[in-house]
Amino acid sequence: MIDAEGFRFLEPFWPDLHETSRKAEQAGPQAPDLAAIRLRAFTESMVAHLWGHLDLPPQQTSQFDRLVLLEKGDLLDRRLLAKFHSIRRLGNNAAHNHPVTPAQVETMLEDAWSLGCWFCRFMRPDIEWFTPTRTPHASIGVGIQQDEAPESADRQSTASGPPSSIVPFPVDRIRRVREEVAKAMAQIDPRARSLRTRISMQDAFSEDLNVDQRGCLSALSDFLGDREQRLFLLKGYAGTGKTFLVKGITEYLAAQGRDFQLLAPTGRAANVMREKTGREARTLHGSIYDYSDLQEYRDGDADALETFKIIASIRSNRDQANTVYIVDEASLLADVYAESDFYRSGTGYLLQDLMTYMCFDHSENDRKIIFVGDPAQLPPVGMASSPALDPEYLRKHFNLSPIQYELKEVVRQKADSGLIRNVMPLRESLSKASFSSLTFEFGEDVARAHTDEVIPLYMAARGAGRQPIIITHPNAEAAAFNRAVREQLHPQKEFVTAGDTLIVTANAVVGGRFLANGEFVEVIHAEPVVDRRTLTLKQRNPDTNAVEEMEISLTFRDVDVAITLPDGTKSGINVKLLDDHLHRNEPGLSSIEQRALYIDFLKRHPDLRADKERVRRSLVLRQDPYFNALRAKFGYAVTCHKAQGGEWTDVVVSCPTGQDPRTAGYFRWLYTAMTRSSQTLHLVNPPEVRIKSVGEPWWRQTNNSGPPLSMTITEGLEELTGSSPQEQFRAGVLAKVRSLLVDTQVAIDDVAHHSYQEAYYLSRGVDSGRVNIGYDGKYRIRSITTPRTGNFEDELRQLFAPLLNHGSLGLPRADSVPNLGPTAPFLKELHDRLVPLLTAQGIIVTSLEELQWCQRYTFSRGDEVARIDIFYDGRNRIRSCMPLRPKSAAPPPPLLPQVMEILTMELAP
DSSP: OBOTTTTGGGTTTOHHHHHHHHHHHHHGGGSHHHHHHHHHHHHHHHHHHHHHHHTOOTTOOSHHHHHHHHHHHTOSOHHHHHHHHHHHHHHHHHHTTOOOOHHHHHHHHHHHHHHHHHHHHHHOTTSOOOOOOBOOOTTTOOSOOTTOOOOOOSOOOOOOSSOOOOSOSOHHHHHHHHHHHHHHHHTSOGGGSSOOOOOOGGGGOSSOOOHHHHHHHHHHHHHHTOTTOOEEEEEEOTTSOHHHHHHHHHHHHHHTTOOEEEEESSHHHHHHHHHHHSSOEEEHHHHHEEEEEEEEEOOTTOOTTSOOEEEEEEOOOOSOTTOEEEESSGGGOOOSOOOBTTEEETTSOHHHHHHHHHTTTOTTOOOEEEEEEOTTSOOOTTOSSOGGGOHHHHHHHHOOOOEEEEEOSOOGGGTTOHHHHHHHHHHHHHHHTOOSOOOOOOSSSEEEEOGGGHHHHHHHHHHTTOOEEEEESSHHHHHHHHHHHHHHHSTTOOSOOTTOEEEEOSOEEETTEEEOTTOEEEEEEEOSOOEEEEEEEEEEOTTTOOEEEEEEEEEEEEEEEEEEOTTSOEEEEEEEEEHHHHHOSSSSOOHHHHHHHHHHHHHHOGGGOSGGGHHHHHHHHHHOTTTTOBOEEESSEEEHHHHTTOOEEEEEEEOOOSSOSSSHHHHHHHHHHHTTEEEEEEEESOOOOOOEEOSOOGGGOOOOOSOOOOHHHHHHHHGGGOOSHHHHHHHHHHHHHHHHTTTSOOEEEEEEEETTEEEEEEEETTEEEEEEEEEOTTOOEEEEEOSSOSHHHHHHHHHHGGGTTOOOOOOOOTTOOTTOOOOSHHHHHHHHHHHHHHHTTTOEEEEEEEETTEEEEEEEETTEEEEEEEEEOTTSOEEEEEEOOOSSOSOOOTHHHHHHHIIIIIOOO
16 A cells, blocks of 8 residues: 555646646555546546657547557556556546446556656656565555566567557657666666556446356457467458457457557458558558568579569568467458469468467467458458368468457347348358358348449449449449549549549558558559650560560659558548559459560660579569559449458448359458448449249139138138137148148138037039038047038048048148248248238138258148148258149139249349
């Protein structure tokens, strides 16, 4: 415990800090929540004093933003920032009615006191400071122990990843500030330098967590505390709160003084991560590869100077030995060979290079990776699945046994989202590998659209200040939509102009900056004049094997573009843009165009052709603005793979046509495209998956002029909803009789209910008759009799004979066919979707027969009966249906076309 008035040393120069800390001390462990809130205010005031003293940028006004800037600028000491973060975190919890314990308040007071000791020495090094000693609180049992090992006075850096220039200070001033921080740290009690306040991972959240999220945090906490574990897979579908948890994890790590980095496979994904966590996020390429020292590589079998690669080596990992790397959108992480025109990053295998960068084989480090991703999204191009989210792949190729946790519960805030309601069935189908059904629920935030509405929808969203995007399947369609959008945005301007949005289509190093494939940039200025060159190259025709000459035109345009830096700020750079590529439908350059760029370089530098000039040639080539011209497309409409990892407020998805939508690939594509939306989604021509009617449509010729059903039969139908045993038995007999009379042309005219007897009045043409069905107290049918004799009556007794000794004839409810329910899960699901549609029309299922590749249903309503076969294929996909033609020539009952309409128009297969 701090001795009474332990913060008095602050009063002469910083009375506000003294007053706040004194009140926190008074509250102490007896009023822990109040004390925590006051200590948070104490550290906020202290950081404000530091801000003014260091003359830091005024735009950062929140405590969180200021601490993040101090952290990334590497101005203070890791232990100091951990104390600031932990006090802020617990103070926030107390303010949000999450209780803080007396023990936590005691450690917060100790950390606040040690911050004060350091602060006064840093701010006023001209004064010789004497501060009171500390003694532990008797009841809490925490505090500095006399035999406790002292902490080193050496400043602990907060820098992580590649060098950053986030603080706008000269290098000499930054070095001087760091020295002053270290000097002040060296003057305080060595035992007071370490962090005292320890929080749990759940303490890092002020919000209430669901059971699923708490389970995930428990698994993560165990993982971070286990030196033997290297890899954690945090999986979760859309709406389960993955990014929300990531933000809390970063808060926890910062409060514990543990280094971490936020990484993503694409620039857009890194920007989304930065926006949602408030912390710097980088691309994987920019973090693990060294683009400042590119090397030229030549294949031993290369032909002259025309085949080569420029290689960016894997950066040497100088991060803290216990750094935690959080990689978002891990489903995009590929492990297949990839190169971009003349450039290659590392070995060309991104996942493999990331593992190399981690140095997991060195036992002295405790580095860890948390892969965060959605297993339902599209896998990397060229791969059948996402290797970074596949435990078996990671075990086989990297000898790593990851811990994994999959979030499945949609968070409360997202539960009512129309987007989530629409992607949930896609997710479930992917998890069950069942793709027979595809339906959509349209409403306010998810709407159907036609092709001619795409551009108006995009322009309306853009005009309202939102962030729209159009997502397509083929590149050609994206190019067409881009042209249409530009006609609206920049009429009469065919070529790129200021205000255009571009998407980078190939990794590039421009002006010393790495631009990742898929990164979006904004055009600030575009030169109206282009630099066009034409080269004649020879190429062998693959069909004729003859060598042919081809003219290749290369067009370059100078443009200034704004790129987003890891801290979220914008930076402008001048680049050469490959203008021809910008306007074409093809996604990339052809091999002969790539060759032409190199030949053009050699023509401009003939002195570098000689083999002895190889080193100088490589150096000049890396800096040549034409050879390194930016490959980009307009970024208003993009393919789904390019959009992956990004998020926009308004997403217009042009659904693919001309292919079977009931496949895993289609479902995965659609799921990925739809989940790019954060607010509004429009589906353009969404696929209509319906059961097809096959065979001759004989059943459409209905005859509705027949006599109406008798009142007794109608009343009998009403009894189908009864719940007493007798009512259920009577309904069961009626259903069974109907099935026995199928294809006989015998009609039920009336049914009379007597004691232990059902009397059926029947007719066929001019013949009529009555059948008495007798049953006992256990509802077992004991007799079938006819009051009269004759040929028609004899036939009726034979037809009704199967009822004898038939017991347990319960209600043949539409949702429960007695003893004849579907056996296969996908057929059961179909049946369960069909039942409510039938029930709403007063139709029941009276029998179901399972045949090979077919379900034979018998439907009835009143005395109408219809039999329909529903067919499915070897992939458990419902394909078609066909009514069974009765033997008689009588017209089909009105029931049949009505059931067919339900099956083909209303039922989702």
